Amino acid sequence: MSGDQPPSRSQPVHRRSAARTAVVWDAVQELLASGEPAGPVAVVDIGGGTGGFAVPVAALGHRVTVVDPSPDALAILGRRAEESGVADLVTGQQGDLGTLADLLPADSADVVLCHGVLELVEDPAVALEAIARVLRPGGFLSLLVSQRHAAVVARAMAGHFGQARALLEEPGPRAGDRTSEVGSGRHRFTAEELTSVLDATGYDTVALHAVRVFVDLVPSSLVDLEPGAAERLVELEQAVASRPEYLPLGTQVHALARRR
Numbered sequence: 001m002s003g004d005q006p007p008s009r010s011q012p013v014h015r016r017s018a019a020r021t022a023v024v025w026d027a028v029q030e031l032l033a034s035g036e037p038a039g040p041v042a043v044v045d046i047g048g049g050t051g052g053f054a055v056p057v058a059a060l061g062h063r064v065t066v067v068d069p070s071p072d073a074l075a076i077l078g079r080r081a082e083e084s085g086v087a088d089l090v091t092g093q094q095g096d097l098g099t100l101a102d103l104l105p106a107d108s109a110d111v112v113l114c115h116g117v118l119e120l121v122e123d124p125a126v127a128l129e130a131i132a133r134v135l136r137p138g139g140f141l142s143l144l145v146s147q148r149h150a151a152v153v154a155r156a157m158a159g160h161f162g163q164a165r166a167l168l169e170e171p172g173p174r175a176g177d178r179t180s181e182v183g184s185g186r187h188r189f190t191a192e193e194l195t196s197v198l199d200a201t202g203y204d205t206v207a208l209h210a211v212r213v214f215v216d217l218v219p220s221s222l223v224d225l226e227p228g229a230a231e232r233l234v235e236l237e238q239a240v241a242s243r244p245e246y247l248p249l250g251t252q253v254h255a256l257a258r259r260r
Helices: 016-034 054-059 071-083 095-104 124-134 148-157 161-169 191-200 220-225 229-240 245-248
Strands: 042-044 062-069 088-096 107-113 135-146 203-211 252-259
Touching: 016 054, 016 062, 016 107, 016 135, 016 203, 016 229, 042 054, 042 088, 054 062, 054 088, 062 071, 062 148, 095 124, 095 191, 107 124, 124 135, 135 191, 135 203, 135 245, 148 161, 148 245, 191 203, 191 252, 203 245, 220 229
Parallel strands: 042 062, 042 107, 062 088, 107 135
Antiparallel strands: 135 252, 203 252
């Protein structure tokens, strides 16, 4: 997720990748523009990599700290921020969720982005508690995770029926548990599991969005070569993102949550 550049509202969409990021970028941009909190805010992007979200957020006038374990990714982040004229607003810190408390003061962030990271940690509840220590009370968490139901369908469509069945039967992550997807070391969440672990770790879920409902099913040749197809795909993804019946179909689920 961190390597994809969010689409600008003022520019046409030309790439399939734009449909993967549009829903999440819309939610983040609307949150930052909502005036809660007012004015420029302190944003922490955990696992933000090369700045796919951090640089556009900084371009809106906000201060962004990217925490990522890869020095190569952080070097690219620095170059991208410099080229975009926001180097003074973007800071890279080498680390991860396990070292977050050592890198950043408590209650220092107004908004935390954690996209595509929670499914990789040993204990999601412990990770969310670490984020809560950095996030001020009333601050917002933008959380993007892999979605269980769509993963079952994807395995079955690829002919991996045993993996699909195992994943279907695997218990979902809960606060205090250390369960992960069979054979992969990766957590998958349903929307209900995600809101449950957020509630147990001190967050109130404000919104849920289905992400990548169609984009992973549509052939790349159709999206990239058919004039206007990418724009229409983005519009379709945006149209279903907030409809609860589509949450089980998205490759990912996006949550906006407020720290209590």
